[in-house]
Amino acid sequence: MDFKFTEENLSRIESVRKKYPDSKAALMPVLYIAQEQNGYITREVMDEVALVLGIKAVDVLGVATFYTMYHTSPVGKYHLQVCTNVSCMLKGGYEMLEETVKKLGIGVNEVTPDGKFSIEEVECMGSCGTAPMMAVNNDYFENLTKEKLNEILDSLK
């Protein structure tokens, strides 16, 4: 599979790059752009990122595999991140996670066969005051209950 940034993303990268003293520093936002375009970050994507930024592939690999927010394998159209850290755990985070697993019929770190959903168990997302919570892609859903969770999942097409 060949990966190339779209023209639009290339110009986004250009403006991101201007914010930093050197290209290496722009690596994290550029990886996000890549993930947004490709869904997840393959070795080809990393090589392209290295090429575009003029840095070593070995440094891209180091960063991409360090942060769990970069996916190195495919995720669903809706990537569900359910928090089970302390506050959420106390307020039922594990139940939310179990409910999600049950409803979708897949395990944690798995993708539904239709490619629509994937589940990830995450640590604190900074939303303790409204625990338990879950993020669907970039949106937070807070003060969850089982009912609310089912509603949300049903609404996602």
Added chain:
Amino acid sequence: MAKMAKIIIDGKTYEVDSSKNLLETILSLKLNLQYFCWHPAMGSVGACRQCAVKKYRDENDKAGKLFMACMEPVVDGMRVSIEDPEAKEFRAGVIEWLMTNHPHDCPVCDEGGECHLQDMTLMSGHNYRRFRYKKRTYRNQYLGPFLHHEMNRCIQCYRCVRFYRDYAGGDDLNVFGVHSSVYFGRHEDGVLENEFAGNLVEVCPTGVFTDNTLFQHYTRKWDLTSAPSVCVHCGVGCNTLAGERYGKLRRILTRYNGQVNGYFLCDRGRFGYEFVNSEKRIRKPMLRLSGENRLSEADEETAITEISAIIKSSRKVMGIGSPRASLEANFTLRSLVSERNFYWGVPEQEFSLLTKEMNILRQGSIRTPSLREIEKCDVVVILGEDLTNTAPMIALAVRQSVRQVPVQSATPYKIPHWQDAAVRELVQDEKGPVFVATPYATKLDSVARTFRGSADEIARLGYAIAGAISSDAPKADNLNEEVCVLSESISKALNKAERPLIIAGQSLKSEAIVNAAANIAYAMRKAGKNVELCYTVPECNSMGMVMMGGKALDQAFHAVEKEAMDTLIIMENDLFRRDEKQAVDRFLKRFKNIIVLDYIENATTERATAIIPVGSFAESDGTFVNNEGRAQRFYQVFVPNKEIKESWRWVRNIMVTSGMKEFSRWKNLLDYTQALIKEMPYFTGIDTITPPPGFRIAGRKIPREPYRYSGRTAMHADKTVHEPKPPEDVDSPMSFTMEGYRGQPPSSLIPFFWSPGWNSAQAINKYQIEVGGPLHGGDPGKRLIEPLPNAKPSYFTDVPKAFAPREGEWMLVPVYHIFGSDELSVHSPGVRELVPKPYIMLSPDDAARLQVTSDSELELGIGGQVERLPVKINLGLRPGLAGYPVTLPGMSVVRFPVSVKISGVKK
């Protein structure tokens, strides 16, 4: 004088240096404490949590708190405990979880028996593993011919990436992943690009990175017979430990020398040793019997008798010495043929450039630094040397000097310099002033400001710098703007420096560069500034050669033209690497007998009428002088078949048999060394750099084998059931056995580093006066060059003219390769894999003009001959120059300076 502090460790009071961290201090006191991530050359990062000790507030504090010793500065009145039960339990616990995923595969691990992890585990007392789960496992990578990768054994101390990236400047090794699955490697399989990667063998505390050349002929490390040696692969003279078993040299390790190479070696030095085991080794004398054309094997006695007879019946015998042979070997040959008929087998150009370097250092009142001192210099100007390829360890030292200025910024924040992570965070990418002027782009460019030009242009830059520093220094005229601006800023940096250094050498075959470097130093001196000057030299005894003095190869060529000689003795020298083939051919044709002493077959041995098998560095004793003028002694590691003897011993035996009876009193190496000193008082003192052969400690010799050595009663059982008598060593106080003195030997006689509980290279701590400092008894070797303090140097004035490219002609510049340019290491299979194919280097503009791209073939017209070579494009090269890799296998030998015609090959 360092500030002292009184500290209390486990109830005992010690007076210690307060500029160190607590771990270093504890180790310097020769106490035991476990550690992983700290390394004496790389400072502290506090990553592994292994070095925990209890620290108490005051004498009333009984509980204390755990601290990481490597992160604690030493403070006066400090109270700590290593033995505290809680601290001990913590350390045992840390090692247990560091090893949750470790495969516990010591019995099949190459590191076993010399493993820091094993030592630390034992020391911590951790012995039962409670982890019952599945371990994570990794796929290993192919990292090239030198290193073997076994990632499962990693304990995540991060030393490898810190050495590789931060210390050695490599950028193709990194750490990936997070949590319990971090991985240290390349982004894909491939040869590690850094020239110092081999040090990972010693830097990694476990068996992740191990010596792949040893793996190819593996033996347990405690089964090695080892001796202190000196690297023979360039002129820097790094100290090594060479180990043998079953008549094969198995590996090279760093021999710590606080003044020379410290804890490290370059990969040429570490992995080039396998030429000793090469199939091309000469192991028996070869003679041409009367009436025969071919050489046939002879025994030792016959060889001596025959060769002595030849010498006796010869009217004139000429001897050719070598900069890769020891002082003693060259001196003995010189004694045989007499000073008048002794010549050095190197071209006049090289010989006189090296002589010039030596004279400048000797008379110029400019000091030359040791390798370790280069690390401490804060501004470095490099003229004409591609250091990574001509003197690799100097390049590594320069990489450290780059940090000298930026690191100072930590002082106002009260961050001690050993706080490596904090200091690097503060310094970021800032680099101290280093200037590299070379014809083509080099690896050191990444830390330097660069200048590109021909040898003459580089020399002109040097003159311009000198002129900018002191108004009375001769100036170069018609300088272009680039040189004006650059020389201004270099002179400014030099003026501001505390410890500036100029590095040059003879690699570009330019006298003007050698002179210009001296002029900069002289100008600094005149301006009342401190300055040091370092010259590189090409071979392990090049400096020894010019110190002995004499005549060069060109003069030998002339001598035979004038007067007929019948016999030629060439010692450890392949003349076909030294000069153009026709010239050497013509020379050799003048002799009836050509006697060659060497250890490896080469073009010169092919022309011999008699060949004598001599010992390589591993089978000989002798003295070399490195580029700094440091005389260093190397020792025989093992005794191969009896015909292989030191060159000097062979030559002496021949002398005695041919009637020069007075030489029969030369019995052991010391006799030769002393005779040499008598004739050349300049070498005074080299006989005492190491104890004499009769030296004993408590009546005992120093054993070359550790007391763990195994199998000696059985290892020869296939040949004899009796245990053979070990060979005698008359030249040194060392034995070829495991018997002898078990304590620490004098610093020049250390055959291996070992201390109870410390089986890995980390045992070095116990051999030093303080961690990272000199060895007990002083670092071995003796500096023979000290400048004359009252000398009034006078400037050189040979400012060359600006270089004007000529249409249709290219000026060749020599190009060097760490793997390829050295004669001996290319016989090692691993190095051989990395030797580039012959090529010619062109600038992008010239390549475009000739309409060629990388790898397309070109025709090169040199002095009537035509060579065909593929092109490599170097972005730094100036148009009008072409890079010609010298002494690379497959390339011809040319005399510089030379201009050539280049044209594309017509399809």
